[in-house]
Amino acid sequence: MTAPKLIKAPAYWSRAAIVPGIVAIGPMLPGTLAFGMAFGALCAQKHFSLAEVEVMMAFVYGGLSQFVAVQSWPDHLTVSSIATLALLTLTVNIRFSLMSASLRPWFGTLPRWQAYPPMLLVTDGGWLAATRYRDHGGADAWFFVGGALVLYLVWLVAAVPGYLLAEQLADPKKYGVDLAMPAFYAAMLVPAWKGFRPAIPWVIAGAVALVVHWLVPGWWFIIVGALSGAVSAGLMEPPAPKHGHAHD
Amino acid sequence: MRMTEMLRSDVMVAFAVMTAVTVLARLGGYWLMGYVNVTPRVRRMLDALPGSIIVAAALPVAVNGGPVVMFAIVAAIAVTIIFRNDFIAVITGMVVAALARAAGFGI
Numbered sequence: 001m002t003a004p005k006l007i008k009a010p011a012y013w014s015r016a017a018i019v020p021g022i023v024a025i026g027p028m029l030p031g032t033l034a035f036g037m038a039f040g041a042l043c044a045q046k047h048f049s050l051a052e053v054e055v056m057m058a059f060v061y062g063g064l065s066q067f068v069a070v071q072s073w074p075d076h077l078t079v080s081s082i083a084t085l086a087l088l089t090l091t092v093n094i095r096f097s098l099m100s101a102s103l104r105p106w107f108g109t110l111p112r113w114q115a116y117p118p119m120l121l122v123t124d125g126g127w128l129a130a131t132r133y134r135d136h137g138g139a140d141a142w143f144f145v146g147g148a149l150v151l152y153l154v155w156l157v158a159a160v161p162g163y164l165l166a167e168q169l170a171d172p173k174k175y176g177v178d179l180a181m182p183a184f185y186a187a188m189l190v191p192a193w194k195g196f197r198p199a200i201p202w203v204i205a206g207a208v209a210l211v212v213h214w215l216v217p218g219w220w221f222i223i224v225g226a227l228s229g230a231v232s233a234g235l236m237e238p239p240a241p242k243h244g245h246a247h248d
Numbered sequence: 249m250r251m252t253e254m255l256r257s258d259v260m261v262a263f264a265v266m267t268a269v270t271v272l273a274r275l276g277g278y279w280l281m282g283y284v285n286v287t288p289r290v291r292r293m294l295d296a297l298p299g300s301i302i303v304a305a306a307l308p309v310a311v312n313g314g315p316v317v318m319f320a321i322v323a324a325i326a327v328t329i330i331f332r333n334d335f336i337a338v339i340t341g342m343v344v345a346a347l348a349r350a351a352g353f354g355i
Contacts, residue, residue, distance in 0.1 A: 229300025
């Protein structure tokens with residue numbers, strides 16, 4: 001267990017991992033469904049057509065960024081208001097670039113035409129589940145793609161009942177929908193816990209994110225906090241290797 | 249309803265721009281990483297990424313969300329430690345928050 005895990009098996013495609021990949025994102029499904037429904041309801045209130053909502057679900061495919069954008073949707077779209085929406089989307093979704101970057105050591109051995117399309121499906125839940133699979137030595141690319149495709153389809157469908165039931169779902173907080181993502185995040189932290197020392201970057205990430213959240217308007221706190229945590233992990237020298245197995 | 253009313257062109261332009269930015273983020277990180285040598289230091293950075301993103305994204309929202317949100321997240325973590333089940337954790341977080349709000353705690 002103490003061996004450095006620099007070298008892992010190269011990626012391959014085998015259908016055997018599709019079902020395990022779907023099972024792994026299972027816990028995300030109620031939250032995704034609830035979040036998608038709440039989003040559909042919000043769009044109905046903001047007088048988007050259902051067709052427009054589905055176009056947004058299918059192409060933008062970033063739940064939090066869609067929510068934030070629609071909540072601050074301008075009355076009149078101009079070049080400058082569209083630029084504002086683009087910046088907002090960028091600050092919320094730039095974390096996807098860190099996620100896809102971290103998948104490169106895994107997917108990098110695949111041909112480009114097989115490696116890039118799956119990156120379009122990177123979301124928090126799918127990526128977290130795939131990262132945990134990779135940590136345990138998994139290499140089957142279908143694990144990530146299978147789970148990510150199901151998340152995508154559920155997301156597409158979820159907005160429809162929400163849009164149609166907009167009246168009843170006007171307040172997502174009433175059903176705790178706003179807790180779906182944070183609770184899933186928290187649940188993913190527990191198995192990632194490997195002692196106090198590896199958690200120091202998390203503390204730095206959280207502290208920086210809080211400060212940026214207070215000082216800078218918008219959603220910059222996610223990317224700045226996440227980068228601070230990762231960089232601090234890179235700067236920390238690894239602990240001296242333990243000798244033997246006697247004390248393990 | 250005519251197609252022009254169902255899919256307003258200015259809304260489609262805004263969606264296209266938002267899509268472009270998001271696709272750029274998703275593909276750009278992967279592309280850039282092709283020029284990075286995965287040294288042990290970079291490996292440590294990548295290994296710290298999941299926890300860092302989670303905490304950076306969730307902590308300010310939780311603090312901002314007030315006692316109900318924080319309590320619901322603590323409940324989700326506690327349930328995960330006990331049952332080791334993500335599904336139960338998500339349901340617990342949502343139910344605890346919904347019940348607390350129904351009981352009149354916070355917003």
